[in-house]
Amino acid sequence: MHKNFKGIEKTVFGRGSFSQLGEIIAPHRSENNGYMVFIVDNYFKGKELEGRLPVQPEDTVYFIDVDPHEPTTEQIDILRDEILASKGLPSGIIGIGGGAIMDIAKCVSLMVTNEGSSTLYQGLNLIKKPGIYHVGVPTISGTGAEVSMTAVLTGPEKKLGLKCEWTVFNQVVLDPELIATVPRDWWFYVGMDTYIHCIESENGQFNNAYSHAYAEQSMKLCRDIYLGENSGQTAENDDKLMVASLMGGLSLTYSEVGICHAISYGLSKILGMRHCYSNCIAFNHLADYYPEGVAEFKQMVAQHNITLPQGLSKDWTDEQITAMAHVSYKLDHMWNHAVGYDWQEKVTIADIEAIFRRL
Structure with missing residues (x-):
């Protein structure tokens, strides 16, 4: 059987392209319960990038510390439950950060529409329902998480990804200016x-x-x-x-x-x-x-x-x-x-x- 994978739907590349994020996500704001969830590496809290986020009053922003641990199934389940309990199904998920944040955003976009623990979906094509619109904005380059159909999670029994065609981002924003501060x-x-x-x-x-x-x-x-x-x-x-x-x-x-x-x-x-x-x-x-x-x-x-x-x-x-x-x-x-x-x-x-x- 030959691989037949879905690719990213849209990609913007170039210095300063992060400034287009607001207009990119605008057409999707009316979907579901009409708000966006921004999942951002905690490194940027209080820094210049935080002030550039195209956040509307109805949106929710989560700053997540991914150091030293990689994403876990428990973390995803808790975040999913908190988002749905707060405002219901979002219009979209925007992940801004390194590979771990990319994977968290991909997982959350899937889990808000799929019941039960994310441990049930660690593997190939186990997700039952399509996720919601999701955007990846890498601020560190190398992991390939911005394009991968896998979102890797560490669970109680194994480290394995949620892997299906719905995992892939609908949009990625590749702005090389964002990776200049990487140690x-x-x-x-x-x-x-x-x-x-x-x-x-x-x-x-x-x-x-x-x-x-x-x-x-x-x-x-x-x-x-x-x-x-x-x-x-x-x-x-x-x-x-x-x-x-x-x-x-x-x-x-x-x-x-x-x-x-x-x-x-x-x-x-x-x-x-x-x-x-x-x-x-x-x-x-x-x-x-x-x-x-x-x-x-x-x-x-x-x-x-x-x-x-x-x-x-x-x-x-x-x-x-x-x-x-x-x-x-x-x-x-x-x-x-x-x-x-x-x-x-x-x-x-x-x-x-x-x-x-x-x-």
Whole structure:
């Protein structure tokens, strides 16, 4: 069965395009109960961006702190219930922030129309009803969450996304000016998330000409940004990174991610490690699976004087390592892509535990 995914309905790109947000959402204000919900990274509370939000008196704004924890099913359920109890079904959800805020906005847009806990919908095509209009405004680029059909949540049993065609944003606003304030280390980690998306997309059985075209261009941009003659955190490179993130997200959508993401999910679920950072921690030790990609990644780490910790596993218990391995092992789709449909004949829990012990 070939993948047949819905894309973003509308995209605006360019410096200063955030100023168009008000007019973009205006035609949708009359839908449902006639108010918008803005979900904004708490980093911007009290800052200049807060004053630029196109908020009307009837709207609701939630400033959400996503540091250090990634979105959880409990968080989504509580937020959904609070929104519906306050003013009923909104006209739309606008997410403004990094990948975690993008995923929260996508999840809330689905859960306001679907009953029960979000734990019931962790997986592919489990959502029963379409969500409501939702807009993504990334203020950090690299995760691909602005284009992905997956909204990743950590639940009591697993870390897994709500994944269906209704997850995809109706509109994204890509304004490179918004990512200028990203701290240098996180500018690196999230950019590497894009790079790793492409390396994993390319190195597996689901790679195809369509996913390859996006990965090829995204990796070219990443190399310009992180290894090129004018590498670094500049305005021009912010433009490139925003496009690379989008293309990297499309590449993985039409192919798949692999072993690094499987290991990263274990780190996030059991240790609460942030996704982009955990990807870097894991990828640094996966040269036997992705030799060329890891070698180039290490060049980028060296060029930008990024320090990745070594020997982390010495502080982990055997129980933690086993638990992380089981989280990773359950991600069949990632191992299928990277190793093959017979991956369970080639990879054991003990093998995955050994990967964690390298870190």
